[in-house]
Amino acid sequence: MERLHGSHEALIAAKLGKPYSPIFAAAVQRAGTENVIMIGDQLETDILGANNESIDSAVVTTGINRRSSPEQFEDVADELSPRYILASLV
Secondary structure: EEEEEOOOOOOEOOOOOOOOOOHHHHHHHHHHHOOOOOEEEOOOHHHHHHHHOEEEEEEEEOOOOOOOOOHHHOOOHHHHHEEEEEOOOO
């Protein structure tokens, strides 16, 4: 948690969106299983968040990401590298 400003104890905030842990933990809990995969098109939010939580990750090549082969991920940091590459969702 981070204090937003001032000294008032109630003025704190938690980072909830991707790539932060709470949103991924809530998704797994709602799914009711540990057998999940995060499918996304952004390495810095979707894939990083999933990888940080040990959730399988798949990047789809029809969105922001344009890398479409394993070779194109060789220069990408491990925490930003997806386990799977999907050409599309259909």
